[in-house]
Amino acid sequence: MMNAGWKRWASLVAAGALGAAALTACGSGRSATVDAGGTAGGSSDSAACSPGVTDTEIKIGQSSLQSGPGAAYKALVDGARAVFDEVNESGGVTMGDGKTRKIDYISLDDGYDPARAVVNVKQLVEQDQVAAFFGNTGTSAILAYIDYTTDKGVPLILPAGSPPAELVDRYRDGTAMLALYTNATVDFENVVRVKAIAADNPDAKIAVLYSNEETGKTQLEAFQQAMAGTGLEIVAEESYEVTAPSIDSQITNLRGSDADTFAMLGSGSFITMALKKIEELDWHPEKWITAANPSVDLITPAGPGATDDVKSIAWGKGAGMIGLDTDPAVIEYGQWATENGYDPTDDLFMAGTVSARTFLQVLEATDGCTGEAIFDAAKTAELDTGWSLPGVTYASTDDNPSYVNQAVVVAFDPAQNGWVVGTEVYSADD
Template identity: 35%
Template structure:
C-alpha cells in the first residue's frame, strides 16, 4: 500500500512537471497577436469634412495586403480593421472602443486627425493599447511622460509654424499678417508657432486672426474679415476642404496676398486642383515627402516603385 502511494505520488508529480513544461513551451502574446496574425485597428475620415484623407487609409490597406502577399511580418499576416470616424471626436471614441473591446486589436495605427486622436488618447493610454503613429503633428502627442502609449507621426505643427514665422521675418519683414486657423490643437499649435517665429514683432505684424470649426460649411466670412484687415500675407493653418475654399475665395475676390499654407493641405490632387490650378499658383509651403503629381519626381526610382505598387494594389487610387 505504501509503495502504491509513492508510485501514485510520483506519477502525479511527473504529470505536473510535464504540464508545467508544456505550459512554458507555449508562447504568450498580448491581445491581438498570435503565431499567425497581428490585429491592428484604425479609424479615419472615410466621410465628413476631412474625407479627402480617406485615400490615405485605402492606400495603407493596400500596402498591408502587399505585405501579406509577401509573407507578412515574420510569418504573421496583418489584419487591418478600419472604421469610419467621419473626423468626429464622439464617433472616434465609439469606434476606437469597438476596436479595443470587441475586435481586441493589438494596437491602433495611424488614427487620422488631431480631434479624433485627442478624443481617444487618454482611453488608449489607460488601456495600455499603443496609439502608434497618430496621424497628427500636434504637440500633445509627443508627451511620453503623461502618455507613454502614444507615438505621433507628423512633424510637429508648432515647429512648422515657427519656421513660417522665421521665413516671414527674413523674406517679408514688413508684412501685415492675417491668419486663418482650425479651432483645435492643430490650428492653435500653428498659431502659437508662427507667433514664436515672429518673436517680438508678432503683435505688430499680425493684423487679423480668424478661426473656424470643422463643422462650418465654408470659411468665406473669415476670409473677408482677414482681407478687410489690410493683410498682405495670408497664413492658412487648415485641413484640405477649408484650404481649397480659402484659395478659391481669395482668387474670386481678386485678393492676392503672399499665401503660406500648412503641410496638411499641400496635396495637388486634394487641394490645388479642386481650388483651381490658376488660383493655386504662388502658394508657399513645405513637405517631407514626394508628391506623386509633381513632375519633378517622374524619373525618381522610389516614385516608380510607388506607381508600380499603386497599379497593382490600388489602381483606382488618386
C-alpha cells in the same frame, strides 16, 4: 504628408524605468490570448500575447478622418490597405518573434469628431480586440482617448499630423503610448513657416484662418510664438467650425484687412474653399498652408488663379512634386502603382502606402506579441526609406515623438500642376 525614414530611434526609457506607472503588456482590463493548452495565442512560448495577436494574425485598428471636409484623406486608408492586402496575399508579415502573421486592418471613420473617435477607439479595443493603432488622426481626438489607450496597453503608431506640446511632454515622460508621428512637431513646423515668410517679406502683414478646435488653436499658438521678435504682424484672425458648410464670410472679413500674406491653419476641403474665395475676392496674398496638406487634390479644385503663390513646408518626397521623375523611390513606386491599377500621381494614396510599409518594418522588428513590444519596436527599431527630400535627414531623439527635424519650402506651380521643392534646408537646431 506622411513620410518614413530615420536614423535609429532612440529608446524613450530604459527597460523597467517606468516604475509604478509602468505600461503593462496587455494593459488594464485586457486579457491575454491563451489557448486551451495554456500557451499564448496557441504558441509554445511562455509569454502571453496581447488580445488581437495569435500565431497567424494580428489585428490593427485605426480611427481617422475619411469623410466630409476631409474625404480626400480616405486615400491614405486606401493606400495602406493596398499594402496590407498585398502582404496578406503573400502569406503575411514575419515579426521579430519568428511568427508570420496576416494583418487584420480595421479602419473606422470618425469624421474628425473627437466624440466619434472615442467611440471608435473603445469599439476597436474592447470588441475588435486590436493590438495596436496605426495612422490615427486628429489632435483633439488623440488627446481625448490617449489616457484610455495607454491604460489598455494599446499603442498609437505613426499617428498622422503634428504632435502638440502636451503630447511631446507625455512622450518624454513615458505616460503616453504613441510613437513615430508622421509630421514635424507643431512648434518646429511653425518656426520654419515664420522663417520662410520673413525671408520673402520681412514686414509681412498676415491674415490667419484656423479651425476652432484643438489642432487649429495649437497651430495658431505656435505660429504666434514663432513670430516673437520678428517684423511680422498678424493683422487679422478668423476661425471656423470643422462642421461648417462654408468659410466665405471668414475669408471676406480677412480680405478687409488688406493683408499681404494668408496663413491657412486648417485642413481638408477648407483649404480648397479658402483658395477659391480668395480668388473670387480679387485678393492676391502669398498663401501658406499647413505641412499636412500639400496635396495637389486639395489645391487644383480651387480653380485657375486660386493656386497662384501657394506654399507649404515638406520633408519627404510626394507624388505631386516636380523634378522627381528620375528618383529611384518614385520610379519604383510608380511602377508598383501602375502594375496594380492605382494612380501613381495620387500623393495621398502614396503617402498611405509609405506609412504602411514603415509600419511593416515596425512589426518586423517587434520581438514579442504584445502591444508594449510593438511600442518598444517603434521607439528602437532601425527603419529605412528612400523618401526623404534632398538635403533632409530624418533623425530621432528622446525628446521628440516625431522623426522630422528638418524641412524645406515647397511652392505650388500651376503650370506644372505640382510642387516645386526648395533648396534651403531649415533645421530644428538652427
